Amino acid sequence: MTSDRTMSELFDKIVSLCKQRGIIFQSSEIYGGLSATYDYGPLGVELKRNVKEHWWQSMVYQNDDIEGVDAAILMHPKTWEASGHTEAFNDPLIDDKASGNRYRADELIEDYIRDLRSDGEEEQAADVHERLVEALNAGDDMPEALHAIIMEEEIPAPDSGAFDWTDVRQFNLMFETHMGPLKEEGSRLFLRPETAQGIFVNFRNVQEPTRQHVPFGIAQIGKAFRNEIVARQFVFRMREFEQMEMQYFVKPGTQDEHFERWKADRMEWHRSLGIDPDNLRYHEHEQLSHYADQAFDIQYNFPIGWKELEGIHSRTDFDLQRHAEYSGKNLTYYDPFEQEKYIPYVVETSVGLDRTVLMLLCDAYYEEEVRGDTRSVLRFHPEIAPIRAAIFPLVKKEGLPEIAHDIEADLRKHFNVKYDERGSMGKRYRRMDEAGTPFCITVDFDTKEDNTVTVRDRDSMEQDRVAIDQLATYIFDKSRNWTLE
RNA sequence: GCGGGUGUAGCUCAGUGGCUAGAGCAUCUGCUUGCCAUGCAGAAGGUCGUGAGUUCGAAUCUCAUCACCCGCUCCA
Structure with missing residues (x-):
């Protein structure tokens, strides 16, 4: 308890030092600030640039088989249908006012149907199921239709047992914008929620001119945007953030060895920044994303607890497969040595740049007593110091x-x-x-x-x-x- | 988004209905100083988050709004 408190005091000190020394501060401050967006000041931008430089150096320049790209933030809307983001980042949510807990409205109804079935109420279950399917296909009216079912069936909250719901609201985690000055339906675009897709759609565009053979990788540093429901904890979770990603394309069946290699390599990279190894650990995902067959995180022991810094995911051939399907283009790779064709598997390393900067600040900050006076120091590795x-x-x-x-x-x-x-x-x-x-x-x-x-x-x-x-x-x-x- | 808390100088905070809103640190100027936050003198910096209301009078009370912090959930 006390240690939690001292830790959060430490976090506050770092936040306030960042403001004082011009490292990082709230965006649009003179207008009252903008939620979960931060600006890097003179020292912060140097630190961030040094981190990027160090990453690019270790990825692109130190590896003959890794090429860089810089893809646009705006991408064809079909990209996100193929990637699964349009579906996965779009949830109808409802809150139980009694407990304050939030649920997915469609899952709530599905659970209800399951309960009806186990109680032998087959007829009613079939009826509700039919209405659920109808509601899910109601387009813009979906939230209201789901809400109507919950109200009519008087579905109680699973935890509190209360029947005190808010409206069903549609949460779309992707930022929407429009291409061209006219706000027409057909012009609707998204700001990318991850940089990875800019790599996948360019698989051919990179592989062919560089004459790379599988296995090889594509690296990218860039911004991504997510309308997080809760975006907080300083630069740890921002709505606009920067990722450093490398997607490594491998022959199916060899993904495990490459996964292990990158898992080890990435940990080593964080240590090379001068981070205390005791503050770094792996964390295995219990629940895998729709695209992954193996997933580990590298976590850092932030003053606010162990938190995810980087994800190392074995993404299978999901992304290339889907882009092939949605674009109608052939993304099959022909291996000229083995004379065989396949869609490559992907091992992804994806690290948050802003989180890396935050880690460096947290790890570097220390205070000591010198002649009865407190000396505050940021002990950065000299090569990344601003x-x-x-x-x-x-x-x-x-x-x-x-x-x-x-x-x-x-x-x-x-x-x-x-x-x-x-x-x-x-x-x-x-x-x-x-x-x-x-x-x-x-x-x-x-x-x-x-x-x-x-x-x-x-x-x-x-x-x-x-x-x-x-x-x-x-x-x-x-x-x-x-x-x- | 929901519940709880906070918002006063660059930072940390005091001030809770009544004179021109304060302190420490930081910043700037002059002198001093000759290797670890030196001393002296002086200066600058605030429409008290924003907007409205109550009141003779609001930093202080009420409402709204914005931002931040703590919990619930997800991720880089």
């Missing part, structure tokens, strides 16, 4: 700022750096600690004599004396070899 190094003149006179500016200009060629001459040294160090800057370079009076500066380490607060012309190398080496102590 600012790699800060340059300070010890005092802002006697030529020190000029030397510091020269160093700044030189280091800018390699890293994102920041110059600061305001306030005391102590304050400047602490400011950079909160921004997660791993190195602070100070130009002092000795610099004028021997062209060396001090480099202060964020984590240990210890200083090294380094020659100015060795600074870039020093930072590169220290960054590459950085580990969580």
